[in-house]
Every structure is written in structure tokens, then in C-alpha cells.
Amino acid sequence: MECRKPAPVRQSAPVVTHQTSLHHSGSALRLVAGILVLAMLMSAPGCAAPGRQVVAIGSYDMTEVDHLLSSAAPAARGMALVVVKDRKVIESAGYAKFGPGTVVDIGSASRWLAAAAMMTLVDQGTLALGDPVSKYLPEFTGEKAGITIRQLWSYDSGLPATDASITDRTLTLEECVKRIAAGPLPSLPGTSVSDGSVSIQVGARVCEVISGMTWQEFFRVHIAEPLGMDDTTFNLMGFNRNPDVAGGARSTADDYSRFLTMLLQRGVWSGKHILSEQAVAQIEQDQAAASTIAATPYTTVSSLLPSTSGARPGLGMWREETDPGIGTLLIASCPGTYGFTPWIDYKLNLAGVLSMKYDLAKAAYDIMRVRQLVPQAIAAGLRFKDVPASSWAFAAVADLSARGLVTGYEDGKFHPDSAITRAEYAKLICSALGIQPLAITSDPFKDVTTAYWAAGYVAAAVHQGWLIGYPGGLFKPEEPVSVAQALVVIARSQHWKDTAILPYVDVQSGYWAHAFIEACFTRGIIKNPDPGIESDGKLSPEGHCTRAQACVLLSRLLALKP
Incomplete structure (x- = not known):
């Protein structure tokens, strides 16, 4: 549709004619x-x-969502919500001096971004999900040598959930991962899913080795820059040799909504393939089907959103809800430590980002209510x-x-x-x-x-x-x-x-x-x-x-x- 001079109301208001002129200013x-x-x-x-997503000019009534966030935001010192449906922004609002463009630490929501960056190497044919980590990182030996790239990104590598080296800013990412390689292996690879950051850190180092770039540069070139995510980075204070890849990214609700919209469009943004359709499908698949679930990010809030009780891992994200009959993915999400909550609802062709920098436990009720109220507003119609x-x-x-x-x-x-x-x-x-x-x-x-x-x-x-x-x-x-x-x-x-x-x-x-x-x-x-x-x-x-x-x-x- 070519750009012309339309008017917001112009498609709806009637006017009649009469020879008498009407007086006005x-x-x-x-x-x-x-x-x-x-x-x-x-x-x-x-x-x-x-x-750019186009703002939906006749939209859905988000009044209840607005009331909820207006009352909840002051305690969190600010919140923002962006909701995109059918590639159109149907809600973009900020609360308590917080906006959709406010940059925040996104915590564990970093992992979804990181997994997508890693999959660009799979698209290039320089990395395979079934490859053993030792192919790229020879310091992984013994039982650790057989850990696959898939297991690193689906939380069933057997590596511990945390390691002190990840927060050590005196190290490089290479040195951090070498310490992880020398550490314990609490469970055998491919047996137990446990939400954590260590395996993602290792997966990011593999990307550095293959690409010859630092992780920050690798992510910028393959995800942030193509999507126009100008405010999204893994740098800490502008420079960080040992980025916390699983929990240290900073972003905005606006930026992250672009990323989710790309996934909804099967890897396409602005007519260009950021990821292949096959890569998006791999991110969304249950990559640890044979493993039991030990811990997910929803464990403490499953009573508020019962559908999360059966959450299973994709790559760097979580298959929050699936069709009970055939296992089709219905809702995907990746909640962050500080309450930053991105999700995709495939039933509604919808992506949402609730942004804040708070405490996940304290914000859990408000997050889950937003997740419930948005579909209700859409079900009510325009x-x-x-x-x-x-x-x-x-x-x-x-x-x-x-x-x-x-x-x-x-x-x-x-x-x-x-x-x-x-x-x-x-x-x-x-x-x-x-x-x-x-x-x-x-x-x-x-x-x-x-x-x-x-x-x-x-x-x-x-x-x-x-x-x-x-x-x-x-x-x-x-x-x-x-x-x-x-x-x-x-x-x-x-x-x-x-x-x-x-x-x-x-x-x-x-x-x-x-x-x-x-x-x-x-x-x-x-x-x-x-x-x-x-x-x-x-x-x-x-x-x-x-x-x-x-x-x-x-x-x-x-x-x-x-």
C-alpha cells in the first residue's frame, strides 16, 4: 500500500451535504x-x-491490564508492556516513569536471544546440534567430552546450574569456561533438565571459537544489528570480557518485541531471513525429550499459571504450554530473574514483553495476571x-x-x-x-x-x-x-x-x-x-x-x- 495522506478518523465518520455553509474556526x-x-x-x-511493526489503529481494550500495571508499577519503580499481534502493536505502554524504550537487565531472558544467535551457525553449516563440545573445546574431557551442543542449550548437559567464574570480571569468557570444564558434573548428560546458566556460558564460548569473534560482537552482528535492536547488548558498562550470556543482557521491551516478532514470522524480519524456518523450528522443539525435569524457572509460580507445570526446554527457551494431544507448541516464554518476561502465544499469533527490573518472586502475581488478562482482552474482540x-x-x-x-x-x-x-x-x-x-x-x-x-x-x-x-x-x-x-x-x-x-x-x-x-x-x-x-x-x-x-x-x- 503506497504512502498517501489518510486520516485517523477518516475511514469512519460520515458527512452530508447542504448548500448552507457551516461556521467554524x-x-x-x-x-x-x-x-x-x-x-x-x-x-x-x-x-x-x-x-517496523505497524500500530494497530482500532485495537483491543486493555483497560484491565492498564489498571493492574498502573497500581503495580510504583512498587517496582516502573514497568512497561508491549504486545504485538499479527505483526501489529496492539499495546505499548509505560508506567511509573518507565517506558517501552527503557533499558533494563533482562536476566534469564538473555538465553532466548543467545540461542537464536547460536542457531545462525547451524544455518551456516559450521555447527551441528549433535556435535560434542570437545570438538570445539578440548578441555572438556571424560564424561564431559560427550556433552552435545544440543544439551548445552536445552539444560540437560549435566553441568551445574551455577559457577562462581561466571561473575568473575577478571576473567575472559575463555578462562571462565576452562574453569567450568575443570569443575564437577553433577549428573550424566542427557538425563536431567535443570534450569541454569553454566551450560549456556559454555555454548557461547563455542560460538566464539567458530566465529573468531567475541560473544558480544557475534551477537551484535548476527541478531542485534539485523533486527535493529540498538539498545540490546551483552556488554557490561560498555565492555566486558566475560559476559554472563545466560543472564547478563540488557534490552528494552521495544527491542525484544522485534526479536519475538521475527520468530513468529519463522525467522524473517523486514523481508530478510535472520534465521531459517528450520532453525526457528529447532529452537521451539523439545530438545530433551528423554530427560526428566528437575527444575524450571516456573517451579515457584506454577500455582499462579497451572499450564507451566509441564514446561519443557527448547533451545534457550521454554515450551511453557503444548497441545495435550499432539504436543504442538502453544506458548513459549523465557522469564527473567528481574521480572522481565517475554512470551509468544502461537494460538493468538501474539508476542508480548513485560519489562521491569524488580524481583521475580515479588512480581510473579502481576506477571501472571498480565499473561491472563491480555488473551482475555483479545477474546473480547476489537x-x-x-x-x-x-x-x-x-x-x-x-x-x-x-x-x-x-x-x-x-x-x-x-x-x-x-x-x-x-x-x-x-x-x-x-x-x-x-x-x-x-x-x-x-x-x-x-x-x-x-x-x-x-x-x-x-x-x-x-x-x-x-x-x-x-x-x-x-x-x-x-x-x-x-x-x-x-x-x-x-x-x-x-x-x-x-x-x-x-x-x-x-x-x-x-x-x-x-x-x-x-x-x-x-x-x-x-x-x-x-x-x-x-x-x-x-x-x-x-x-x-x-x-x-x-x-x-x-x-x-x-x-x-x-
Whole structure:
């Protein structure tokens, strides 16, 4: 879709025509129009930077999630949440001076990133998961010599969970791993899965040996740079010869969401393969099927999220939930020590990142509630934050949203009380009634050029006889429409000529739109009483038609049609 000049509301608000001009503040409208255009240009599909997820402009109601994090964040000194569904950001929020771009220590969530970097060598054919570690690190001898690369990354290498050398900043990664090689082997390789950092450290050293790069440089070249993860690094204070690969990365919710989106797209980002589809599949497979589970990162919180009780390892991540029948992966995750929680929900084609730097045990309830509330919000369907289920216009807005006729703003709101314009209504009425925009080769009006975002819809609505212009060859596309004008368009579109006695004290028989309003009243487009449309027996026909009112009128019209 080519970049053009759309508007956030422009796909949803109706506007009608009448020869009478509407008085308004031109400067104020120009300011609002400028803001709307800027907002839409920033969010329009195809106009984002290559590879960037596009913000979903009519999204899901995350109010409960927002309330939960707003109350929980102060204790943690800040939290942030990014949720991507179908490659679109449906939630991006920060709490307590914390944002999606805030850099934090991500703890054990480092491992998912590290495993993906390692798999680039498998894609290149320079490393095989079945290779013994001794092929690359001869200091691993005896029973340790047969530990495979797969076992290093699936937590069943038999190596201990921790080792003091990992936090020793006087060492290099090479020296750290040599100390690990000289240490104990608590269990035989391939027999027991135990969440820990030692085997990942060894796996990272193998990557250094094969690539000839430091781990930090290797990760930057193969993952961070291709994905544009500018704030993600394994460096500590800018330099670290012995990075804690299993728990020492720093990142942001924004950056990590890019990584997860790449995995959801089977290794593709911005049209380029970061990983092969086969490599992604290997990361997600149960790589320790013959081993028993001794410890997982979910052991202490499984009561809050029962599905985690059966978690098993992939490569550097955890198969949190699988289909009980055929074992298909449903949810993958990799929770961090400090509460940083990334996850993928394959059922919903969704990736989420809850960012914080807190204590995992203290944040466990809030993390698990977020993990439960996000799917609930999606199951409820598309919503707007400012059109709750209790709103008088909720059903109509939801109806037109589901039909793809209306959208909201980048902030997830619909702004139901905002006035709509003639151009917006031209597009809405044409779209609702299945009228395609006309292909135009010359300016239809002096103020509607061929380059105008709604020119084709304006021309189509005028051609149908639903809308007309003003003297002097003007259309006044940005002018708000009145309730009367909106009703006139509906009546004209259906060729209605019904008569009735109107109950509205402010619509007299001599009023210019009286006959059209009669027809709409007879057909049930407007009613009495009609909360939100009329008030105290007054229709206020010259008042601006709001976005909510336009949705109600059009939803009622569509309900009359097969």
C-alpha cells in the first residue's frame, strides 16, 4: 500500500451535504487537521520504517491490564508492556516513569536471544546440534567430552546450574569456561533438565571459537544489528570480557518485541531471513525429550499459571504450554530473574514483553495476571478505550469496526464525540454501501485535488447524488457536517420519501431537511426517545454529527439491508 495522506478518523465518520455553509474556526480546524494527518502518516501501513511493526489503529481494550500495571508499577519503580499481534502493536505502554524504550537487565531472558544467535551457525553449516563440545573445546574431557551442543542449550548437559567464574570480571569468557570444564558434573548428560546458566556460558564460548569473534560482537552482528535492536547488548558498562550470556543482557521491551516478532514470522524480519524456518523450528522443539525435569524457572509460580507445570526446554527457551494431544507448541516464554518476561502465544499469533527490573518472586502475581488478562482482552474482540461496553454507541461502533468501516487513533481511542467531516462521510457512506471510489484524472473540486486522500470517494458520492458541492466549485471537504446533513445523505442513498409526524420540537415543517428527516424517522434511523441522538425531544439538526452518532446512524442503515 503506497504512502498517501489518510486520516485517523477518516475511514469512519460520515458527512452530508447542504448548500448552507457551516461556521467554524478555520484556524482551529486547520490545526486539528494537521495533527490528524501527522498522526496517520506516522501509523499508516506501508509508511513505517522497514521491518517496523505497524500500530494497530482500532485495537483491543486493555483497560484491565492498564489498571493492574498502573497500581503495580510504583512498587517496582516502573514497568512497561508491549504486545504485538499479527505483526501489529496492539499495546505499548509505560508506567511509573518507565517506558517501552527503557533499558533494563533482562536476566534469564538473555538465553532466548543467545540461542537464536547460536542457531545462525547451524544455518551456516559450521555447527551441528549433535556435535560434542570437545570438538570445539578440548578441555572438556571424560564424561564431559560427550556433552552435545544440543544439551548445552536445552539444560540437560549435566553441568551445574551455577559457577562462581561466571561473575568473575577478571576473567575472559575463555578462562571462565576452562574453569567450568575443570569443575564437577553433577549428573550424566542427557538425563536431567535443570534450569541454569553454566551450560549456556559454555555454548557461547563455542560460538566464539567458530566465529573468531567475541560473544558480544557475534551477537551484535548476527541478531542485534539485523533486527535493529540498538539498545540490546551483552556488554557490561560498555565492555566486558566475560559476559554472563545466560543472564547478563540488557534490552528494552521495544527491542525484544522485534526479536519475538521475527520468530513468529519463522525467522524473517523486514523481508530478510535472520534465521531459517528450520532453525526457528529447532529452537521451539523439545530438545530433551528423554530427560526428566528437575527444575524450571516456573517451579515457584506454577500455582499462579497451572499450564507451566509441564514446561519443557527448547533451545534457550521454554515450551511453557503444548497441545495435550499432539504436543504442538502453544506458548513459549523465557522469564527473567528481574521480572522481565517475554512470551509468544502461537494460538493468538501474539508476542508480548513485560519489562521491569524488580524481583521475580515479588512480581510473579502481576506477571501472571498480565499473561491472563491480555488473551482475555483479545477474546473480547476489537475495542476502543473510550467506547466501553456501557457506552450508548458501543454496539454500533463495534459493528462498524468489525465490518472494517471505522478505525480509531494511534492511542487506541475512537474519540466518539469528535465531529466528522464531509470527506470522511463521503468515504464512510461509499464504503458502507459498497460503492468503489472513482478513478479521477482531474480535480473534482477546487479544494479537492486528485492528490487529496478522499478524492475518489468524494467524486463517487457526488456522482451518486448523495452529496453536492458549494458555489464557486468548492466542496469544503474538511467542514464538519450537521446531524441533518448526515440524515439527508442516508435518505438520498436509499431514495426514501416516507412521511411521518416528527416528534422533534426543533424540526419544523419548513425546515430544509424536513422531508429527509421524516423518511429516516419512518425507517428507524432515528427514534424518539433516542439517547445520544436526541435530547429532551430536540434533534439539534444543525449541531455537528459526531463520530459516535455517525456510527449509530450507519449501523441502523446496514441492519435494514440484507
